Amino acid sequence: MNSDLDVLIVGGGLVGASLAIALDGAGLAVALAEAVPPRVELQPSYDERNLALAQASVNALHALGVFDAATPLAPLRRIHVSRRGDFGAVRLDAAELGLRAFGAVLPARELGNALLRRLDGCRTLRRIAPAQAVALEPRDDAVEASLRDGESTRRVRARLLVGADGSESFVRSALGIGVQRHDYAQSAFVTTLTTERPLDGLAYERFTDAGPVALLPLGERRAGLVLSVPTADAARVGALDDDAFVALVHDRFGWRAGRFSRPGRRKPYPLARALAERTTAARSVLVGNAAQTVHPLGAQGFNLGLRDALTLAELLREAASSGADPGDAGLLARYVERRAGDRAATTAFSDDLVRLMGNDVLPLRVLRSLGFHALERSRTLKRGFALRGMGFRGDASALALQP
Ligand SMILES: Cc1cc2nc3c(=O)[nH]c(=O)nc-3n(C[C@H](O)[C@H](O)[C@H](O)COP(=O)(O)OP(=O)(O)OC[C@H]3O[C@@H](n4cnc5c(N)ncnc54)[C@H](O)[C@@H]3O)c2cc1C
Numbered sequence: 001m002n003s004d005l006d007v008l009i010v011g012g013g014l015v016g017a018s019l020a021i022a023l024d025g026a027g028l029a030v031a032l033a034e035a036v037p038p039r040v041e042l043q044p045s046y047d048e049r050n051l052a053l054a055q056a057s058v059n060a061l062h063a064l065g066v067f068d069a070a071t072p073l074a075p076l077r078r079i080h081v082s083r084r085g086d087f088g089a090v091r092l093d094a095a096e097l098g099l100r101a102f103g104a105v106l107p108a109r110e111l112g113n114a115l116l117r118r119l120d121g122c123r124t125l126r127r128i129a130p131a132q133a134v135a136l137e138p139r140d141d142a143v144e145a146s147l148r149d150g151e152s153t154r155r156v157r158a159r160l161l162v163g164a165d166g167s168e169s170f171v172r173s174a175l176g177i178g179v180q181r182h183d184y185a186q187s188a189f190v191t192t193l194t195t196e197r198p199l200d201g202l203a204y205e206r207f208t209d210a211g212p213v214a215l216l217p218l219g220e221r222r223a224g225l226v227l228s229v230p231t232a233d234a235a236r237v238g239a240l241d242d243d244a245f246v247a248l249v250h251d252r253f254g255w256r257a258g259r260f261s262r263p264g265r266r267k268p269y270p271l272a273r274a275l276a277e278r279t280t281a282a283r284s285v286l287v288g289n290a291a292q293t294v295h296p297l298g299a300q301g302f303n304l305g306l307r308d309a310l311t312l313a314e315l316l317r318e319a320a321s322s323g324a325d326p327g328d329a330g331l332l333a334r335y336v337e338r339r340a341g342d343r344a345a346t347t348a349f350s351d352d353l354v355r356l357m358g359n360d361v362l363p364l365r366v367l368r369s370l371g372f373h374a375l376e377r378s379r380t381l382k383r384g385f386a387l388r389g390m391g392f393r394g395d396a397s398a399l400a401l402q403p
Contacts, residue, residue: 005029005126006326007316008145008158010133010171012038013045014108015288015305016164017115021064022313024122027320031156032125033147035132035165038116045166046112048267049190050216050224052076052203052299053111055103057306066111066118073104074219077201080256084208101201105216105224128156136161136174136284142327143283160327161284162312167274169290177286178277182351186211187234187268188296189227192218193249196258199223205297206253212297213253223257225249226296234268271295275347280336283327287312292343294350304346311338314398 007023009016012034020032036042053061053073061067079102082089094101119127131147131154138144143161146153163171172179199217206213211228218224227249229237240248246260274293279286288305315335319326 004142005031005156005158006320007031007160007162008033008143008156009162009164010145011035011163011165011169011288011290012119012127012129013043013164013166013288014111014115014302015309016162017119018061018064018066018306019162019164019287019309019313020125020127021066021115021118021122022309023316024125026124026313026317028124028316028326030125031158032119032127032129033131033133033145033156034127034129036130038119038127038129040109040112040116043112046109046115048192048265049108049269049296050105050192050218050226051108051111051302052105052214052216053103054299054303055099055101057303058104060306060310061111061114064118065121066114071106071114072110072219073106074217075101075201076103076105076203076217077101079203079205081205082207084206084252084254105203105218107218107224133165133170133174136171138175138282138284158327159283159325160316163284163286163290164288164309165290167272167289167293169276169286171284172276172286172290175281175284177281180273180275180277182273184271184273184295185231186228186271187231188271189225189229189234189237189266189268191225191227191266192264193223193225193246193260194262195221195223195260197221199257204253204256208252210252213249214297214299215253215257225263227252228271228297229268231270234270238266238268269296273347273351278336279339279343280332282329285312285332285335292347294347298350300346300350304342307342308339311335 006028007030009020009032012032016032020030023030040046058073067073077094079092080089128147130149133145134148135146136143142157142159144155144157145161146155163169165171198221201217203217204215210230214226216224237248242263245263245266249260272293273295276286276291279291287308289301291308294301312335315331316326319331
């Protein structure tokens with residue numbers, strides 16, 4: 001046995017790294033075990049996808065010292081939602097609703113760089129990488145984890161084990177927690193484009209029968225694109241040259257942003273939902289994608305996972321200051337209770353949006369157009385919708401509420 005820890009976080013992706021930072025200096029012995037070495041280009045979590053960060057997430061990452069004035073955050077000030085073939089559109093404008101911005105857009109790679117820099121500055125955190133969790137043994141007073149690095153395996157003991165190891169979570173299956181999966185039969189191509197006109201803080205979400213298209217402002221005339229296609233069509237789309245790809249994007253998105261050019265490298269992500277049947281077990285808890293993986297439409301995945309991490313960090317800090325056991329069943333029950341509403345609402349929202357917007361049945365088209373019309377005309381509805389989208393929902397962590 002190599003060490004005795006208060007908290008072992010398995011998985012140093014976007015959510016696990018954020019949790020480790022939020023726990024630094026809390027007076028707890030915390031270790032972060034990550035399967036790949038700590039370099040941004042090796043981390044599957046720190047890739048080319050462009051993340052729309054809700055304002056609550058931006059606030060929290062500033063408060064944690066992950067973001068500073070040099071972080072290339074592109075503000076998200078206006079949102080245009082429409083569906084090809086339906087009447088009307090919804091336009092949300094932060095200034096009209098008395099808000100500065102709905103959030104910001106940042107490539108996951110830049111967020112990864114910012115997290116790695118901040119992890120380097122952590123005072124009390126122990127980082128173990130590369131270290132892949134390969135076995136878990138629950139005991140009464142701790143969980144023992146075997147961490148493998150090449151040929152060698154070390155065992156660590158922690159009073160609380162956190163599974164932040166993503167959609168295919170080893171921790172989840174080793175704890176015997178079931179998972180409900182749904183394959184959307186869609187793949188999302190993620191890339192960047194140059195737009196003829198600057199987007200100036202405007203994001204578009206456009207729904208079509210073949211799947212949704214999102215265009216996110218990255219500053220100046222660069223935009224992040226998420227183009228969903230039926231998975232059966234993904235190989236064909238992946239093989240298109242730049243001109244043919246741009247023509248496909250125009251066909252699906254239209255010409256609202258003018259002519260597109262210079263598409264970057266493209267990578268398809270198969271889209272599936274995976275919901276853990278429970279998020280805790282004895283002395284163990286799941287956060288982020290390990291707990292719930294949602295469709296990227298609506299840009300909720302990391303934002304929701306960060307809220308898991310912030311609430312867990314708050315409870316663990318309270319436990320540390322009163323000398324309580326961080327793996328105590330009562331603490332885990334409080335965590336489940338505090339996260340339940342947000343988790344249920346956000347996973348249902350992401351899923352309902354895919355079903356509602358992807359369906360071409362006539363009554364649904366009429367309902368959608370009426371919904372668009374009602375939302376477009378009501379400032380109160382728009383503001384409520386915007387505030388939930390900005391992450392101010394459920395039992396928000398104090399860090400998220402800081403300006
Ligand atoms: C196309 C696309 C667009 C998206 N856009 C948005 C958006 O705009 N806004 C938003 O909020 N979210 C978005 N998301 C969702 C977001 O990317 C995820 O929710 C987020 O990356 C989840 O982070 P995580 O840390 O929970 O998991 P991961 O990112 O999967 O990280 C898991 C980590 O655990 C490590 N690991 C795995 N197994 C082990 C093991 N056994 N031992 C040790 N380490 C292990 C892995 O190496 C990895 O580093 C998008 C997703 C996709 C696919």
